[in-house]
Amino acid sequence: MGWLGNIAAAGRIRLAHYGAALSAGTALAGPFLGGLTGGAAGKARLAAALATPEGQRQAFALQRALLPTALKPGQDIAAYANTGTAIVTRHADVIEVLENEADFAVVYEPRMRRLTDGENFFLGMQDGAAYTRDVTNMRAAVRRGDLAGMVVPLAARRAAEIVAAAPGRLDVPLELARRIPLHLLDRYFGTPGPSEAVMAEWTTVLFWYLFADLDGDPKIEAQAMTAAAGLRAWMDGAIAARKAAGSGGDDILGRCLALQAAGQPGMDDLGIRNNLIGLVIGFVPTIAKATTQALAQLLQRPAALATAQAAVRAGDDALLAACVFEAMRFDPGNPMIYRRAVRDTTVARGTLRALHIPEGTMVLAANLSAMFDPLAWAAPEEFRTDRPWAQYILWGWGMHTCFGEHINRAVIPQILKPLLARPGLRQVAPIEKGGTPFPIGYPVAWNAG
Ligand code: HEM
Incomplete structure (x- = not known):
C-alpha cells in the first residue's frame, strides 16, 4: 500500500511542478512577446516584469521545469574573476552547492581585502584555521x-x-526599518558611527559593493572606497577611545577588548576592527531591506495580514514570526547566493539535469527558486504559517549561513510589531528602490486614534 500511495503522491507533486510552470508561462507570455516584438518599450516592460518578486518567481517556476540547471560559458559577471556562469534552481541543487564549500567557494575575498585595506573577513574565507x-x-x-x-x-x-511618534504614516525603510539596526549598533555593538545617517550610508554602499555590484560598476567601487576609509578611521578611533577610557563595557566592542586583554589570537586592534566592519556591513541594509519587503508582502495579502495582526493582538510572537518569515519567502533579501567552482565538478549527479561545472565558473544558487520548488516544499504558492523554520533558505545555507540569523529571527518581527498593531495599516505607494538594490522608500499609513 505504501508504494502505491507514494506513486500517487509523486504524481500529484509532479503535476503541481508542471502546473506551476504552465501558469507562470501563461503569465509571462505577454511580457515576453512584448519584449521580442515591442522594441525598446517592450523590452523595458519585460525587464520591469522580471524585476518584481512575482515576475522572478514565475521565471524560476518555468526554469525549474524546463532548464533547472544551466551553464553559460564566458565572463558575464564582471565583479569577480570567472570563466562562465551557471545557475541551479531546484531546492536539492541549491542545497548541494551551498553545502559543498570545498568545491564551491565564496568569492568575496578580494573586495573584502580592499575594504579592510589588508585582511580578509570570515565571509570571504573557505574552511580553515582563520575562519x-x-x-x-x-x-x-x-x-x-x-x-x-x-x-x-x-x-x-x-x-x-x-x-x-509618527503622525499616522511613515516611510518604512528610512524612518523605521533601518533605524532599529542602527540603534542596535549604538547600544548593543557600541559602534554607532559618526551619526545614524553616515552609518546608514557607509554600510549600504559597502554591502552593495560586496554583494550586489556584480557588474563591477566603477562608481560603486569609488563610493565604497570612500566609505570604507571613513568606516576604518572611525572604528580605529572608537577602539582607541574605548581603550583609553579603560573600561570595557558589556557591549560587543567591550567584549572584543576583553578577549584581547585575555590574549585571544586574532583579537588585536586590527582584527577587532576588521571583524566589526564585516559585521556592521551585514547588519543595517540587510535588516532594513528584509523588514520592508516582508511588510510589503503582508500588505498585499489581506488574509496573511489579518493573521499577523491577530498574532500581535494576542501577543503570539511565534505566530507573528512565522507570518513574517513566510512573507520573506515571497521576496527574500537575497534571492540568489553565488559561489565559484574551485575545480571541475558536477551538480545533481546521476539525474537528467546533472550539470558539469568547469573550474572557475560562477554558480548562482537561486534560493528564492528553491523555496518555491514543489518537489521539496508543500504547496509552495500558498502563504502558510506552519512551515518548519529550518527549511527556509532566507539567510544562506551550510558553512556560511548568516552569522546574524538568530538576530534577524528575533528582531525583524519586533520592528514590524508596533506597525501591525495600528488599525487600518495600508501601503501608500509601492516599494521604491531608486535604481539601487535596496528599498529607499515605502510609505505606509494607518487610522488615527
Ligand atoms: C535579514 C537580514 C539578513 C539577511 C537577509 C542576511 C543574509 C545573509 C546571507 C544570504 C548570507 C550567506 C552569504 C553567502 O553564503 O554567500 C549571510 C552571511 C552572513 N551574514 Fe547575514 N543577513 C542578514 C543579517 C545579518 C546580520 C544582522 C548580521 C550581523 C550580525 C549578518 C552577518 C553575516 C555574516 C558575518 C555572514 C557570514 C557568515 C559566515 O561566513 O560564516 N547578517 N547573511
Whole structure:
C-alpha cells in the first residue's frame, strides 16, 4: 500500500511542478512577446516584469521545469574573476552547492581585502584555521543569550517609540526599518558611527559593493572606497577611545577588548576592527531591506495580514514570526547566493539535469527558486504559517549561513510589531528602490486614534 500511495503522491507533486510552470508561462507570455516584438518599450516592460518578486518567481517556476540547471560559458559577471556562469534552481541543487564549500567557494575575498585595506573577513574565507578563529571570536562577543535580555528589548522599545511618534504614516525603510539596526549598533555593538545617517550610508554602499555590484560598476567601487576609509578611521578611533577610557563595557566592542586583554589570537586592534566592519556591513541594509519587503508582502495579502495582526493582538510572537518569515519567502533579501567552482565538478549527479561545472565558473544558487520548488516544499504558492523554520533558505545555507540569523529571527518581527498593531495599516505607494538594490522608500499609513 505504501508504494502505491507514494506513486500517487509523486504524481500529484509532479503535476503541481508542471502546473506551476504552465501558469507562470501563461503569465509571462505577454511580457515576453512584448519584449521580442515591442522594441525598446517592450523590452523595458519585460525587464520591469522580471524585476518584481512575482515576475522572478514565475521565471524560476518555468526554469525549474524546463532548464533547472544551466551553464553559460564566458565572463558575464564582471565583479569577480570567472570563466562562465551557471545557475541551479531546484531546492536539492541549491542545497548541494551551498553545502559543498570545498568545491564551491565564496568569492568575496578580494573586495573584502580592499575594504579592510589588508585582511580578509570570515565571509570571504573557505574552511580553515582563520575562519574558525574569527567566527569563534565573534560568537564569543555576539552571544545568542543576548537576544532575550538585550537585543529584543532594545529593538522593541525603539520601534514602539518611533511608531508612536509618527503622525499616522511613515516611510518604512528610512524612518523605521533601518533605524532599529542602527540603534542596535549604538547600544548593543557600541559602534554607532559618526551619526545614524553616515552609518546608514557607509554600510549600504559597502554591502552593495560586496554583494550586489556584480557588474563591477566603477562608481560603486569609488563610493565604497570612500566609505570604507571613513568606516576604518572611525572604528580605529572608537577602539582607541574605548581603550583609553579603560573600561570595557558589556557591549560587543567591550567584549572584543576583553578577549584581547585575555590574549585571544586574532583579537588585536586590527582584527577587532576588521571583524566589526564585516559585521556592521551585514547588519543595517540587510535588516532594513528584509523588514520592508516582508511588510510589503503582508500588505498585499489581506488574509496573511489579518493573521499577523491577530498574532500581535494576542501577543503570539511565534505566530507573528512565522507570518513574517513566510512573507520573506515571497521576496527574500537575497534571492540568489553565488559561489565559484574551485575545480571541475558536477551538480545533481546521476539525474537528467546533472550539470558539469568547469573550474572557475560562477554558480548562482537561486534560493528564492528553491523555496518555491514543489518537489521539496508543500504547496509552495500558498502563504502558510506552519512551515518548519529550518527549511527556509532566507539567510544562506551550510558553512556560511548568516552569522546574524538568530538576530534577524528575533528582531525583524519586533520592528514590524508596533506597525501591525495600528488599525487600518495600508501601503501608500509601492516599494521604491531608486535604481539601487535596496528599498529607499515605502510609505505606509494607518487610522488615527
Ligand atoms: C535579514 C537580514 C539578513 C539577511 C537577509 C542576511 C543574509 C545573509 C546571507 C544570504 C548570507 C550567506 C552569504 C553567502 O553564503 O554567500 C549571510 C552571511 C552572513 N551574514 Fe547575514 N543577513 C542578514 C543579517 C545579518 C546580520 C544582522 C548580521 C550581523 C550580525 C549578518 C552577518 C553575516 C555574516 C558575518 C555572514 C557570514 C557568515 C559566515 O561566513 O560564516 N547578517 N547573511
